[in-house]
Amino acid sequence: MTGSGEWVLLTYRLPREPSTPRSAVWRKLRKLGVVQISDGLVGLPAGARTREQLEWVAEEVTDAGGTAGIWLARPATRAQEGKLTQTMAAARATEYQALVAATATASENADPAARAGMVRRLRNELRAIQRRDYFPPADRDHAEAAVQSLADIPATHRGTTRRSFEAVRPAREPADRAAGETQ
Amino acid sequence: MRWATRQRIHIDRAACAWLIRRHIDHDAEFVFIADPADVPADATAFDIPGAELSHHAGDCSFETILRRYDLDDPVLWRIAAIVHEADLDDQRYDAPEAPGLDVVLRGLSITRGDQEILRLSGPVFDGIYEYCRRALLLGREPS
Amino acid sequence: MKWVTRENANVDRIACPWLIRRFIDQDAEFLFVPRDEVLTVAETQGAHSYDAPGASYTHRDGKCSFDVLVEEFDLDGDPALVRLAQIVHAADVAEDRDTSREGPGLYAIAHGFALLHGTADHKKVDLETPMYDALYAWCQEQVR
Numbered sequence: 001m002t003g004s005g006e007w008v009l010l011t012y013r014l015p016r017e018p019s020t021p022r023s024a025v026w027r028k029l030r031k032l033g034v035v036q037i038s039d040g041l042v043g044l045p046a047g048a049r050t051r052e053q054l055e056w057v058a059e060e061v062t063d064a065g066g067t068a069g070i071w072l073a074r075p076a077t078r079a080q081e082g083k084l085t086q087t088m089a090a091a092r093a094t095e096y097q098a099l100v101a102a103t104a105t106a107s108e109n110a111d112p113a114a115r116a117g118m119v120r121r122l123r124n125e126l127r128a129i130q131r132r133d134y135f136p137p138a139d140r141d142h143a144e145a146a147v148q149s150l151a152d153i154p155a156t157h158r159g160t161t162r163r164s165f166e167a168v169r170p171a172r173e174p175a176d177r178a179a180g181e182t183q
Numbered sequence: 184m185r186w187a188t189r190q191r192i193h194i195d196r197a198a199c200a201w202l203i204r205r206h207i208d209h210d211a212e213f214v215f216i217a218d219p220a221d222v223p224a225d226a227t228a229f230d231i232p233g234a235e236l237s238h239h240a241g242d243c244s245f246e247t248i249l250r251r252y253d254l255d256d257p258v259l260w261r262i263a264a265i266v267h268e269a270d271l272d273d274q275r276y277d278a279p280e281a282p283g284l285d286v287v288l289r290g291l292s293i294t295r296g297d298q299e300i301l302r303l304s305g306p307v308f309d310g311i312y313e314y315c316r317r318a319l320l321l322g323r324e325p326s
Numbered sequence: 327m328k329w330v331t332r333e334n335a336n337v338d339r340i341a342c343p344w345l346i347r348r349f350i351d352q353d354a355e356f357l358f359v360p361r362d363e364v365l366t367v368a369e370t371q372g373a374h375s376y377d378a379p380g381a382s383y384t385h386r387d388g389k390c391s392f393d394v395l396v397e398e399f400d401l402d403g404d405p406a407l408v409r410l411a412q413i414v415h416a417a418d419v420a421e422d423r424d425t426s427r428e429g430p431g432l433y434a435i436a437h438g439f440a441l442l443h444g445t446a447d448h449k450k451v452d453l454e455t456p457m458y459d460a461l462y463a464w465c466q467e468q469v470r
Contacts, residue, residue, distance in 0.1 A: 287460050
Protein backbone atom coordinates (compact mmCIF):
# COMPACT_ATOMS: atom_id res chain seq x y z
CA MET A 1 0.00 0.00 0.00
CA THR A 2 1.44 3.38 -0.94
CA GLY A 3 0.75 6.73 0.63
CA SER A 4 -2.03 8.89 -0.77
CA GLY A 5 0.27 11.86 -0.94
CA GLU A 6 -1.26 13.96 1.81
CA TRP A 7 -0.04 13.93 5.36
CA VAL A 8 -1.13 15.68 8.53
CA LEU A 9 1.81 16.97 10.55
CA LEU A 10 2.11 18.10 14.13
CA THR A 11 4.81 20.53 15.10
CA TYR A 12 5.23 20.82 18.82
CA ARG A 13 7.52 22.21 21.43
CA LEU A 14 7.21 21.57 25.13
CA PRO A 15 9.26 22.90 28.00
CA ARG A 16 11.74 20.32 29.28
CA GLU A 17 10.32 20.63 32.79
CA PRO A 18 7.96 19.44 34.09
CA SER A 19 8.55 16.13 32.36
CA THR A 20 5.10 14.61 32.96
CA PRO A 21 3.32 16.43 30.11
CA ARG A 22 6.17 15.59 27.73
CA SER A 23 5.95 11.87 28.44
CA ALA A 24 2.15 11.95 28.28
CA VAL A 25 2.28 13.59 24.85
CA TRP A 26 4.93 11.22 23.60
CA ARG A 27 2.93 8.21 24.84
CA LYS A 28 -0.11 9.45 22.94
CA LEU A 29 1.91 10.01 19.77
CA ARG A 30 3.43 6.54 20.08
CA LYS A 31 -0.02 5.04 20.49
CA LEU A 32 -1.14 6.81 17.32
CA GLY A 33 1.80 5.36 15.41
CA VAL A 34 3.15 8.69 14.18
CA VAL A 35 6.30 8.81 12.10
CA GLN A 36 8.97 11.14 13.43
CA ILE A 37 10.21 13.38 10.67
CA SER A 38 12.48 15.46 12.83
CA ASP A 39 12.67 16.83 16.35
CA GLY A 40 9.26 18.20 17.27
CA LEU A 41 7.76 17.19 13.91
CA VAL A 42 5.63 14.08 13.53
CA GLY A 43 3.14 12.95 10.93
CA LEU A 44 0.36 10.58 9.97
CA PRO A 45 -1.34 9.90 6.65
CA ALA A 46 -4.02 12.57 6.32
CA GLY A 47 -7.60 11.65 7.07
CA ALA A 48 -10.49 13.05 9.08
CA ARG A 49 -9.65 10.90 12.09
CA THR A 50 -5.87 11.23 12.03
CA ARG A 51 -6.18 14.97 11.71
CA GLU A 52 -8.49 15.09 14.72
CA GLN A 53 -6.26 12.84 16.74
CA LEU A 54 -3.29 15.14 16.20
CA GLU A 55 -5.43 18.21 16.85
CA TRP A 56 -6.27 16.90 20.30
CA VAL A 57 -2.59 16.26 20.99
CA ALA A 58 -1.82 19.82 19.88
CA GLU A 59 -4.44 21.01 22.35
CA GLU A 60 -2.79 19.00 25.10
CA VAL A 61 0.58 20.53 24.24
CA THR A 62 -0.72 24.08 24.41
CA ASP A 63 -2.64 23.31 27.63
CA ALA A 64 0.69 22.22 29.11
CA GLY A 65 2.28 25.54 28.22
CA GLY A 66 3.92 24.51 24.97
CA THR A 67 3.36 25.53 21.36
CA ALA A 68 1.92 23.34 18.63
CA GLY A 69 0.62 23.53 15.10
CA ILE A 70 -1.18 21.27 12.67
CA TRP A 71 -0.23 21.25 9.01
CA LEU A 72 -1.45 19.45 5.94
CA ALA A 73 1.47 18.66 3.68
CA ARG A 74 2.58 16.69 0.65
CA PRO A 75 6.05 15.17 0.49
CA ALA A 76 7.84 16.76 -2.45
CA THR A 77 8.90 13.44 -4.00
CA ARG A 78 7.59 9.90 -4.02
CA ALA A 79 10.93 8.73 -2.68
CA GLN A 80 10.57 10.95 0.32
CA GLU A 81 7.09 9.64 0.99
CA GLY A 82 8.38 6.09 0.52
CA LYS A 83 10.82 6.65 3.38
CA LEU A 84 7.96 7.64 5.66
CA THR A 85 5.77 4.68 4.78
CA GLN A 86 8.67 2.25 5.09
CA THR A 87 9.61 3.60 8.50
CA MET A 88 6.06 3.16 9.70
CA ALA A 89 5.70 -0.33 8.24
CA ALA A 90 8.99 -1.40 9.78
CA ALA A 91 7.96 -0.09 13.20
CA ARG A 92 4.72 -2.07 13.05
CA ALA A 93 6.55 -5.16 11.80
CA THR A 94 8.75 -5.07 14.89
CA GLU A 95 5.66 -4.84 17.09
CA TYR A 96 3.94 -7.72 15.30
CA GLN A 97 7.06 -9.85 15.64
CA ALA A 98 7.20 -9.21 19.37
CA LEU A 99 3.55 -10.21 19.59
CA VAL A 100 4.20 -13.47 17.75
CA ALA A 101 7.02 -14.20 20.21
CA ALA A 102 4.66 -13.51 23.09
CA THR A 103 2.06 -15.91 21.72
CA ALA A 104 4.71 -18.62 21.45
CA THR A 105 5.61 -18.17 25.11
CA ALA A 106 1.94 -18.12 26.11
CA SER A 107 1.23 -21.33 24.20
CA GLU A 108 3.63 -23.16 26.51
CA ASN A 109 1.39 -22.45 29.46
CA ALA A 110 -0.61 -25.54 30.32
CA ASP A 111 -3.39 -23.82 32.25
CA PRO A 112 -6.39 -23.07 29.97
CA ALA A 113 -7.68 -20.26 32.18
CA ALA A 114 -4.31 -18.55 32.20
CA ARG A 115 -4.06 -18.97 28.43
CA ALA A 116 -7.53 -17.48 27.95
CA GLY A 117 -6.41 -14.41 29.88
CA MET A 118 -3.31 -14.19 27.72
CA VAL A 119 -5.38 -14.50 24.56
CA ARG A 120 -7.51 -11.56 25.65
CA ARG A 121 -4.47 -9.42 26.41
CA LEU A 122 -2.72 -10.38 23.19
CA ARG A 123 -5.87 -9.70 21.15
CA ASN A 124 -6.11 -6.24 22.71
CA GLU A 125 -2.46 -5.62 21.94
CA LEU A 126 -2.92 -6.86 18.38
CA ARG A 127 -5.82 -4.50 17.84
CA ALA A 128 -3.89 -1.61 19.31
CA ILE A 129 -1.09 -2.25 16.81
CA GLN A 130 -3.54 -2.64 13.93
CA ARG A 131 -5.18 0.69 14.77
CA ARG A 132 -1.88 2.47 14.20
CA ASP A 133 -0.98 0.38 11.17
CA TYR A 134 -1.40 2.42 7.98
CA PHE A 135 0.92 0.44 5.72
CA PRO A 136 0.50 -3.19 6.80
CA PRO A 137 3.61 -5.34 6.60
CA ALA A 138 3.40 -9.10 5.99
CA ASP A 139 3.99 -9.65 9.70
CA ARG A 140 0.45 -8.44 10.34
CA ASP A 141 -1.05 -11.66 8.98
CA HIS A 142 1.44 -13.77 10.93
CA ALA A 143 0.49 -12.02 14.13
CA GLU A 144 -3.24 -12.54 13.50
CA ALA A 145 -2.68 -16.20 12.77
CA ALA A 146 -0.48 -16.63 15.84
CA VAL A 147 -3.06 -15.12 18.19
CA GLN A 148 -5.80 -17.20 16.60
CA SER A 149 -3.72 -20.38 17.00
CA LEU A 150 -3.25 -19.61 20.66
CA ALA A 151 -6.99 -19.11 21.02
CA ASP A 152 -7.59 -22.50 19.42
CA ILE A 153 -5.78 -24.43 22.14
CA PRO A 154 -7.93 -26.26 23.13
CA ALA A 155 -10.88 -24.59 21.42
CA THR A 156 -14.36 -26.06 21.59
CA HIS A 157 -16.10 -26.01 18.24
CA ARG A 158 -18.09 -22.85 17.67
CA GLY A 159 -20.38 -21.77 14.89
CA THR A 160 -18.42 -21.31 11.71
CA THR A 161 -18.76 -19.14 8.68
CA ARG A 162 -16.88 -20.15 5.59
CA ARG A 163 -13.92 -18.15 4.36
CA SER A 164 -14.00 -16.01 7.49
CA PHE A 165 -11.56 -13.21 7.97
CA GLU A 166 -11.41 -13.49 11.75
CA ALA A 167 -11.59 -17.24 11.39
CA VAL A 168 -13.14 -19.19 14.22
CA ARG A 169 -11.66 -22.57 13.55
CA PRO A 170 -12.48 -25.91 15.13
CA ALA A 171 -10.01 -27.37 17.61
CA ARG A 172 -6.83 -28.58 16.02
CA GLU A 173 -5.49 -32.08 16.48
CA PRO A 174 -2.57 -32.43 18.91
CA ALA A 175 -0.41 -33.57 16.01
CA ASP A 176 -0.75 -30.17 14.30
CA ARG A 177 0.41 -28.41 17.43
CA ALA A 178 3.35 -30.74 17.88
CA ALA A 179 4.48 -29.86 14.38
CA GLY A 180 5.02 -26.37 15.77
CA GLU A 181 3.32 -24.75 12.82
CA THR A 182 1.15 -21.70 12.95
CA GLN A 183 -1.19 -21.37 10.00
CA MET B 184 -30.16 27.66 20.51
CA ARG B 185 -27.40 27.06 18.03
CA TRP B 186 -24.59 24.64 18.61
CA ALA B 187 -21.48 24.34 16.44
CA THR B 188 -19.00 21.57 15.89
CA ARG B 189 -16.59 20.39 13.22
CA GLN B 190 -17.66 18.69 10.02
CA ARG B 191 -17.28 14.95 9.42
CA ILE B 192 -18.87 13.98 12.69
CA HIS B 193 -17.97 10.73 14.34
CA ILE B 194 -19.12 9.09 17.52
CA ASP B 195 -18.29 11.79 20.08
CA ARG B 196 -20.00 14.58 18.14
CA ALA B 197 -22.99 12.43 17.17
CA ALA B 198 -23.43 11.38 20.79
CA CYS B 199 -23.03 14.95 22.04
CA ALA B 200 -25.63 16.21 19.58
CA TRP B 201 -28.07 13.55 20.81
CA LEU B 202 -27.29 14.44 24.42
CA ILE B 203 -27.75 18.14 23.79
CA ARG B 204 -31.04 17.69 21.98
CA ARG B 205 -32.44 15.18 24.47
CA HIS B 206 -31.27 16.58 27.76
CA ILE B 207 -30.15 20.18 27.38
CA ASP B 208 -31.82 22.01 24.50
CA HIS B 209 -34.81 20.36 22.80
CA ASP B 210 -34.77 22.95 20.03
CA ALA B 211 -31.07 22.63 19.38
CA GLU B 212 -29.91 23.53 15.91
CA PHE B 213 -26.56 22.23 14.76
CA VAL B 214 -24.02 23.93 12.54
CA PHE B 215 -20.98 22.14 11.11
CA ILE B 216 -17.90 24.21 10.48
CA ALA B 217 -14.61 23.56 8.74
CA ASP B 218 -12.49 25.98 10.71
CA PRO B 219 -12.85 26.91 14.39
CA ALA B 220 -12.85 30.55 13.33
CA ASP B 221 -16.15 29.92 11.54
CA VAL B 222 -18.11 29.23 14.74
CA PRO B 223 -21.00 31.74 14.67
CA ALA B 224 -20.99 34.25 17.51
CA ASP B 225 -24.37 33.06 18.78
CA ALA B 226 -23.46 29.36 18.75
CA THR B 227 -22.02 27.21 21.55
CA ALA B 228 -19.07 25.23 20.30
CA PHE B 229 -18.53 21.61 21.27
CA ASP B 230 -15.87 19.04 20.46
CA ILE B 231 -13.55 21.64 18.96
CA PRO B 232 -10.04 21.93 20.42
CA GLY B 233 -9.94 25.02 22.62
CA ALA B 234 -13.69 25.09 23.28
CA GLU B 235 -14.97 24.59 26.80
CA LEU B 236 -17.21 21.68 25.83
CA SER B 237 -14.49 19.46 24.42
CA HIS B 238 -11.74 17.10 25.55
CA HIS B 239 -10.38 17.99 28.98
CA ALA B 240 -8.43 16.00 31.53
CA GLY B 241 -8.74 12.78 29.59
CA ASP B 242 -12.49 13.14 29.12
CA CYS B 243 -14.09 13.11 25.71
CA SER B 244 -16.56 15.91 24.89
CA PHE B 245 -19.60 13.80 25.88
CA GLU B 246 -18.19 13.43 29.40
CA THR B 247 -17.25 17.09 29.59
CA ILE B 248 -20.82 18.10 28.71
CA LEU B 249 -22.22 15.75 31.38
CA ARG B 250 -19.95 17.38 33.95
CA ARG B 251 -20.53 20.97 32.91
CA TYR B 252 -24.31 20.55 32.90
CA ASP B 253 -24.36 18.45 36.08
CA LEU B 254 -26.07 15.52 34.39
CA ASP B 255 -25.58 12.67 36.83
CA ASP B 256 -28.00 10.13 35.39
CA PRO B 257 -26.05 6.84 35.70
CA VAL B 258 -27.46 5.65 32.39
CA LEU B 259 -25.90 8.67 30.65
CA TRP B 260 -22.61 7.86 32.35
CA ARG B 261 -22.86 4.29 31.10
CA ILE B 262 -23.28 5.72 27.60
CA ALA B 263 -20.37 8.05 28.30
CA ALA B 264 -18.17 5.02 28.97
CA ILE B 265 -19.11 3.54 25.60
CA VAL B 266 -18.56 6.82 23.75
CA HIS B 267 -15.27 7.44 25.57
CA GLU B 268 -13.87 4.04 24.63
CA ALA B 269 -15.13 4.31 21.07
CA ASP B 270 -13.50 7.71 20.68
CA LEU B 271 -10.35 7.56 22.81
CA ASP B 272 -9.87 3.82 23.18
CA ASP B 273 -7.70 4.11 26.28
CA GLN B 274 -9.27 1.34 28.38
CA ARG B 275 -10.44 3.77 31.03
CA TYR B 276 -13.73 1.89 30.99
CA ASP B 277 -14.87 -1.62 30.23
CA ALA B 278 -17.25 -1.04 27.32
CA PRO B 279 -17.54 -4.01 24.96
CA GLU B 280 -20.28 -2.20 23.03
CA ALA B 281 -17.87 0.52 21.96
CA PRO B 282 -16.34 -1.02 18.81
CA GLY B 283 -19.71 -1.95 17.29
CA LEU B 284 -21.19 1.49 17.87
CA ASP B 285 -18.03 3.15 16.57
CA VAL B 286 -18.09 1.06 13.41
CA VAL B 287 -21.76 1.84 12.69
CA LEU B 288 -20.99 5.56 12.96
CA ARG B 289 -17.94 5.17 10.74
CA GLY B 290 -20.07 3.35 8.20
CA LEU B 291 -22.69 6.08 8.27
CA SER B 292 -20.05 8.71 7.60
CA ILE B 293 -18.89 6.84 4.48
CA THR B 294 -22.12 7.50 2.62
CA ARG B 295 -24.01 10.20 4.53
CA GLY B 296 -23.59 13.88 5.34
CA ASP B 297 -23.43 15.28 8.84
CA GLN B 298 -27.07 16.38 9.19
CA GLU B 299 -28.22 12.96 7.97
CA ILE B 300 -25.89 11.20 10.37
CA LEU B 301 -27.47 13.17 13.21
CA ARG B 302 -30.95 12.29 12.01
CA LEU B 303 -30.13 8.58 11.70
CA SER B 304 -28.04 8.19 14.82
CA GLY B 305 -30.53 9.89 17.15
CA PRO B 306 -32.76 6.80 17.31
CA VAL B 307 -29.67 4.62 17.80
CA PHE B 308 -28.74 6.54 20.93
CA ASP B 309 -32.36 6.49 22.11
CA GLY B 310 -32.16 2.71 21.86
CA ILE B 311 -28.75 2.56 23.52
CA TYR B 312 -30.18 4.62 26.37
CA GLU B 313 -32.99 2.11 26.82
CA TYR B 314 -30.55 -0.78 26.56
CA CYS B 315 -28.21 0.69 29.18
CA ARG B 316 -31.10 1.61 31.45
CA ARG B 317 -32.37 -1.96 31.34
CA ALA B 318 -28.86 -3.33 31.90
CA LEU B 319 -28.37 -1.13 34.96
CA LEU B 320 -31.74 -2.16 36.39
CA LEU B 321 -31.09 -5.83 35.80
CA GLY B 322 -27.45 -5.73 36.81
CA ARG B 323 -26.62 -7.63 33.64
CA GLU B 324 -26.96 -7.51 29.87
CA PRO B 325 -30.65 -7.48 28.87
CA SER B 326 -31.70 -10.50 26.79
CA MET C 327 -41.93 -12.90 -2.90
CA LYS C 328 -43.17 -13.04 0.64
CA TRP C 329 -40.92 -13.86 3.57
CA VAL C 330 -42.37 -14.79 6.93
CA THR C 331 -40.86 -15.10 10.39
CA ARG C 332 -41.70 -14.77 14.07
CA GLU C 333 -42.77 -11.39 15.35
CA ASN C 334 -40.81 -9.37 17.93
CA ALA C 335 -37.55 -9.31 16.04
CA ASN C 336 -34.18 -8.47 17.56
CA VAL C 337 -31.02 -9.13 15.56
CA ASP C 338 -31.43 -11.99 13.11
CA ARG C 339 -34.98 -11.14 12.04
CA ILE C 340 -33.99 -7.54 11.32
CA ALA C 341 -30.67 -8.35 9.66
CA CYS C 342 -32.23 -10.99 7.40
CA PRO C 343 -34.81 -8.63 5.82
CA TRP C 344 -31.95 -6.23 5.11
CA LEU C 345 -29.98 -8.99 3.43
CA ILE C 346 -32.95 -10.35 1.54
CA ARG C 347 -34.04 -7.00 0.15
CA ARG C 348 -30.54 -5.96 -0.77
CA PHE C 349 -29.12 -9.15 -2.22
CA ILE C 350 -31.81 -11.75 -2.79
CA ASP C 351 -35.24 -10.33 -3.50
CA GLN C 352 -35.58 -6.59 -4.10
CA ASP C 353 -39.37 -6.71 -4.02
CA ALA C 354 -39.55 -8.81 -0.88
CA GLU C 355 -42.57 -8.40 1.36
CA PHE C 356 -41.98 -9.21 5.01
CA LEU C 357 -44.51 -10.78 7.34
CA PHE C 358 -44.06 -11.03 11.10
CA VAL C 359 -46.48 -13.43 12.76
CA PRO C 360 -46.86 -15.35 16.03
CA ARG C 361 -44.36 -18.16 16.41
CA ASP C 362 -46.78 -21.02 15.82
CA GLU C 363 -48.27 -19.45 12.70
CA VAL C 364 -45.03 -19.11 10.74
CA LEU C 365 -45.16 -22.40 8.88
CA THR C 366 -48.91 -22.21 8.25
CA VAL C 367 -48.61 -18.71 6.82
CA ALA C 368 -45.65 -19.85 4.71
CA GLU C 369 -47.77 -22.56 3.20
CA THR C 370 -51.03 -20.68 2.74
CA GLN C 371 -49.39 -17.54 1.40
CA GLY C 372 -46.57 -19.17 -0.51
CA ALA C 373 -43.97 -17.37 1.58
CA HIS C 374 -40.38 -18.34 2.36
CA SER C 375 -40.00 -18.96 6.07
CA TYR C 376 -36.92 -18.01 8.07
CA ASP C 377 -35.63 -17.89 11.62
CA ALA C 378 -38.25 -20.12 13.19
CA PRO C 379 -38.33 -23.80 14.14
CA GLY C 380 -38.93 -25.83 11.00
CA ALA C 381 -38.47 -22.82 8.71
CA SER C 382 -36.76 -23.11 5.32
CA TYR C 383 -33.86 -20.87 6.34
CA THR C 384 -33.05 -21.02 10.00
CA HIS C 385 -30.36 -21.76 12.58
CA ARG C 386 -28.40 -24.92 11.96
CA ASP C 387 -24.96 -26.28 12.84
CA GLY C 388 -24.32 -23.36 15.13
CA LYS C 389 -25.08 -20.85 12.38
CA CYS C 390 -27.73 -18.16 12.64
CA SER C 391 -30.34 -17.53 9.94
CA PHE C 392 -28.28 -14.71 8.42
CA ASP C 393 -25.32 -17.10 7.99
CA VAL C 394 -27.60 -19.70 6.43
CA LEU C 395 -29.09 -17.24 3.94
CA VAL C 396 -25.62 -16.05 2.91
CA GLU C 397 -24.64 -19.65 2.28
CA GLU C 398 -27.84 -20.85 0.64
CA PHE C 399 -27.92 -17.95 -1.80
CA ASP C 400 -24.20 -18.20 -2.62
CA LEU C 401 -23.40 -14.79 -1.24
CA ASP C 402 -20.23 -15.88 0.53
CA GLY C 403 -18.08 -14.83 -2.40
CA ASP C 404 -18.49 -11.27 -1.14
CA PRO C 405 -15.83 -10.85 1.55
CA ALA C 406 -17.56 -7.75 2.96
CA LEU C 407 -20.76 -9.72 3.43
CA VAL C 408 -18.84 -12.54 5.10
CA ARG C 409 -17.30 -9.99 7.43
CA LEU C 410 -20.73 -8.55 8.18
CA ALA C 411 -22.08 -12.04 8.81
CA GLN C 412 -19.45 -12.56 11.50
CA ILE C 413 -20.68 -9.44 13.27
CA VAL C 414 -24.34 -10.41 12.94
CA HIS C 415 -23.56 -13.94 14.12
CA ALA C 416 -21.78 -12.66 17.23
CA ALA C 417 -24.64 -10.27 17.98
CA ASP C 418 -27.24 -13.00 17.52
CA VAL C 419 -25.66 -16.08 19.08
CA ALA C 420 -25.12 -15.55 22.81
CA GLU C 421 -22.33 -18.07 23.26
CA ASP C 422 -20.42 -16.55 20.35
CA ARG C 423 -20.90 -12.94 21.49
CA ASP C 424 -17.18 -12.19 21.63
CA THR C 425 -16.14 -13.91 18.41
CA SER C 426 -16.38 -10.52 16.76
CA ARG C 427 -15.39 -7.34 18.54
CA GLU C 428 -18.24 -5.44 16.88
CA GLY C 429 -20.77 -8.05 17.99
CA PRO C 430 -21.64 -6.63 21.42
CA GLY C 431 -22.24 -3.18 19.98
CA LEU C 432 -24.60 -4.47 17.31
CA TYR C 433 -26.35 -6.48 20.01
CA ALA C 434 -26.83 -3.33 22.09
CA ILE C 435 -28.11 -1.33 19.12
CA ALA C 436 -30.53 -4.04 18.01
CA HIS C 437 -31.87 -4.66 21.50
CA GLY C 438 -32.15 -0.95 22.09
CA PHE C 439 -34.47 -0.66 19.11
CA ALA C 440 -36.41 -3.70 20.30
CA LEU C 441 -36.86 -2.22 23.77
CA LEU C 442 -38.09 1.04 22.28
CA HIS C 443 -40.38 -0.32 19.61
CA GLY C 444 -41.54 -3.69 20.93
CA THR C 445 -43.34 -5.66 18.24
CA ALA C 446 -43.36 -2.84 15.67
CA ASP C 447 -41.14 -5.00 13.49
CA HIS C 448 -41.57 -3.09 10.24
CA LYS C 449 -40.62 0.11 11.99
CA LYS C 450 -37.55 -1.58 13.39
CA VAL C 451 -36.58 -2.78 9.92
CA ASP C 452 -36.97 0.77 8.56
CA LEU C 453 -34.93 2.34 11.37
CA GLU C 454 -32.20 -0.28 11.30
CA THR C 455 -31.75 -0.64 7.54
CA PRO C 456 -29.40 2.39 7.44
CA MET C 457 -27.39 0.78 10.26
CA TYR C 458 -26.86 -2.40 8.28
CA ASP C 459 -26.08 -0.37 5.17
CA ALA C 460 -23.50 1.47 7.26
CA LEU C 461 -22.00 -1.73 8.67
CA TYR C 462 -21.78 -3.20 5.20
CA ALA C 463 -20.11 -0.05 3.87
CA TRP C 464 -17.57 -0.26 6.69
CA CYS C 465 -16.97 -3.94 5.96
CA GLN C 466 -16.38 -3.11 2.31
CA GLU C 467 -13.67 -0.65 3.34
CA GLN C 468 -12.06 -3.26 5.58
CA VAL C 469 -11.71 -5.86 2.90
CA ARG C 470 -10.33 -3.62 0.19
